[in-house]
Amino acid sequence: xPAKRAADAQPAGMTAHESVYRTLRERILIGGFxxxxxxxxxxxxxxxxxxxxxxxxxVRRLIAERALMMQDNxxxxxxxxxxxxxxxVVFARQSMEPELAxxxxxxxxxxxxxxxxxxxxxxxxxxxxxxVEGYMRGNFQFHFAIYKLARNDMLLGLVESVWLQFGxxxxxxxxxxxxxxxxxxxxxxxxAMRSGDxxxxxxxxxxxxxQGMSFIGDEVLAHxxxxxxxxxxxxxxxxxxAS
Amino acid sequence: xPAKRAADAQPAGMTAHESVYRTLRERILIGGFxxxxxxxxxxxxxxxxxxxxxxxxxVRRLIAERALMMQDNxxxxxxxxxxxxxxxVVFARQSMEPELAxxxxxxxxxxxxxxxxxxxxxxxxxxxxxxVEGYMRGNFQFHFAIYKLARNDMLLGLVESVWLQFGxxxxxxxxxxxxxxxxxxxxxxxxAMRSGDxxxxxxxxxxxxxQGMSFIGDEVLAHxxxxxxxxxxxxxxxxxxAS
DNA sequence: GCGACCCCATTGTGATCACAAAATTCGCGA
DNA sequence: TCGCGAATTTTGTGATCACAATGGGGTCGC
Numbered sequence: 001x002p003a004k005r006a007a008d009a010q011p012a013g014m015t016a017h018e019s020v021y022r023t024l025r026e027r028i029l030i031g032g033f034x035x036x037x038x039x040x041x042x043x044x045x046x047x048x049x050x051x052x053x054x055x056x057x058x059v060r061r062l063i064a065e066r067a068l069m070m071q072d073n074x075x076x077x078x079x080x081x082x083x084x085x086x087x088x089v090v091f092a093r094q095s096m097e098p099e100l101a102x103x104x105x106x107x108x109x110x111x112x113x114x115x116x117x118x119x120x121x122x123x124x125x126x127x128x129x130x131x132v133e134g135y136m137r138g139n140f141q142f143h144f145a146i147y148k149l150a151r152n153d154m155l156l157g158l159v160e161s162v163w164l165q166f167g168x169x170x171x172x173x174x175x176x177x178x179x180x181x182x183x184x185x186x187x188x189x190x191x192a193m194r195s196g197d198x199x200x201x202x203x204x205x206x207x208x209x210x211q212g213m214s215f216i217g218d219e220v221l222a223h224x225x226x227x228x229x230x231x232x233x234x235x236x237x238x239x240x241x242a243s
Numbered sequence: 244x245p246a247k248r249a250a251d252a253q254p255a256g257m258t259a260h261e262s263v264y265r266t267l268r269e270r271i272l273i274g275g276f277x278x279x280x281x282x283x284x285x286x287x288x289x290x291x292x293x294x295x296x297x298x299x300x301x302v303r304r305l306i307a308e309r310a311l312m313m314q315d316n317x318x319x320x321x322x323x324x325x326x327x328x329x330x331x332v333v334f335a336r337q338s339m340e341p342e343l344a345x346x347x348x349x350x351x352x353x354x355x356x357x358x359x360x361x362x363x364x365x366x367x368x369x370x371x372x373x374x375v376e377g378y379m380r381g382n383f384q385f386h387f388a389i390y391k392l393a394r395n396d397m398l399l400g401l402v403e404s405v406w407l408q409f410g411x412x413x414x415x416x417x418x419x420x421x422x423x424x425x426x427x428x429x430x431x432x433x434x435a436m437r438s439g440d441x442x443x444x445x446x447x448x449x450x451x452x453x454q455g456m457s458f459i460g461d462e463v464l465a466h467x468x469x470x471x472x473x474x475x476x477x478x479x480x481x482x483x484x485a486s
Numbered sequence: 487g488c489g490a491c492c493c494c495a496t497t498g499t500g501a502t503c504a505c506a507a508a509a510t511t512c513g514c515g516a
Numbered sequence: 517t518c519g520c521g522a523a524t525t526t527t528g529t530g531a532t533c534a535c536a537a538t539g540g541g542g543t544c545g546c
């Protein structure tokens with residue numbers, strides 16, 4: 001049996017394609033790929049220790065979800081962020097996520113809230129250690145643990161698609177600036193959940209999105225646009241480029 | 244050269260996969276597949292006159308877009324509609340489509356509106372002829388011709404994904420009942436566009452969605468649920484099953 | 487007559503190969 | 517030293533084959 005590196009530990013019954021997909025998806029959400037970075041099927045296949053077929057399937061799936069894009073040359077790369085696209089992301093998030101949270105509220109149990117608190121604490125720990133990856137993973141878990149409770153698969157899928165599209169970009173922002181400056185709206189959200197305050201929960205989620213996104217947008221987009229839009233180099237290097 | 248049946252006429256530079264994808268997607272949006280109907284890679288490949296690889300790519304893409312689904316058996320089939328999923332579709336449409344229309348309004352030119360009118364007339368023609376397929380195609384074109392003008396690719400993509408998910412279901416409804424009973428909210432929408440009335444346009448789109456969906460939901464879901472939820476047979480036969 | 491069981495056709499998955507197009511590299515010439 | 521072009525490498529696409537699992541159909545036993 002050939003030695004596989006990542007994408008291992010298939011929970012029995014998972015196809016290679018599924019395993020590769022989850023690995024890549026996780027990496028995108030955590031910001032493991034830099035915007036503008038090119039990915040190749042054979043390159044990923046070598047890295048993950050599988051043949052090109054499962055990688056091909058996974059990459060096509062991610063392209064369908066807009067997490068990756070294919071340009072006319074048929075070259076696959078991580079999409080760049082533009083001001084326009086950024087505004088679309090913000091609007092989409094603000095439209096759907098507070099709504100999902102509000103719909104999750106009625107079915108929320110005490111243990112659900114406890115679990116969310118634990119996630120939020122892990123976010124704090126990651127932040128104090130300067131662990132950007134841990135922060136992003138926690139942030140993702142916090143939001144989607146809430147949204148899942150709404151039991152609205154369609155809206156949930158749409159929101160996931162949006163997150164996949166700004167994941168790489170978020171990493172650039174959080175990698176460049178100190179996350180500890182951010183006000184913690186998660187606490188406000190938790191408080192609203194405990195008291196069953198729907199309006200408060202909506203507001204907290206909206207504020208969390210608004211802060212995070214405006215933070216990202218102002219800093220990074222201004223930077224990118226000032227630095228010239230053509231084929232700029234990326235100071236940021238992915239966490240595990242070829243490890 | 245082997246004789247191809249459908250998916251022909253590749254506009255030069257289109258891959259076989261892309262061609263197959265568009266063919267299948269069109270067919271789904273028009274309701275060419277019945278909910279619950281199983282599709283096989285080799286079957287589609289034979290029908291379309293291509294090998295299984297492009298079909299495999301296209302089907303996986305449609306699965307990623309939730310237009311098709313793969314059950315645990317790894318069998319691919321057209322998703323069924325449930326009451327819960329249906330409510331989610333309605334809510335998602337009501338959330339996004341009036342907004343998209345409103346955003347399209349400012350950049351709408353007289354010729355845009357003329358084109359929309361032409362589409363609406365083709366819908367009337369199809370309706371009077373009892374041409375369900377033409378009606379659905381026209382309805383899709385009418386809505387998305389508007390939404391495209393908003394220049395919001397993200398929201399547009401999300402809406403497309405939602406349409407793909409209720410396409411087969413809509414066909415069941417429209418195939419079973421007479422569409423001529425429907426009030427024409429497209430005219431109201433066109434009137435609002437001409438006068439630049441954003442609120443009116445939002446209302447017209449919302450009403451169009453509300454009418455169409457409640458029509459579908461009340462009739463078909465009630466029917467489906469009354470008829471027993473287990474492995475029922477489908478009276479409806481796809482337009483070109485094996486032609 | 488009916489049910490359980492076995493066999494085989496069919497399914498999606500994945501590997502490997504061939505191919506054309508694109509990008510990169512190398513070398514030649516000015 | 518620099519620019520341009522040809523050769524080579526690398527890319528995604530698609531075809532074909534092998535394989536394991538699933539499902540259906542037919543047959544045998546009761």
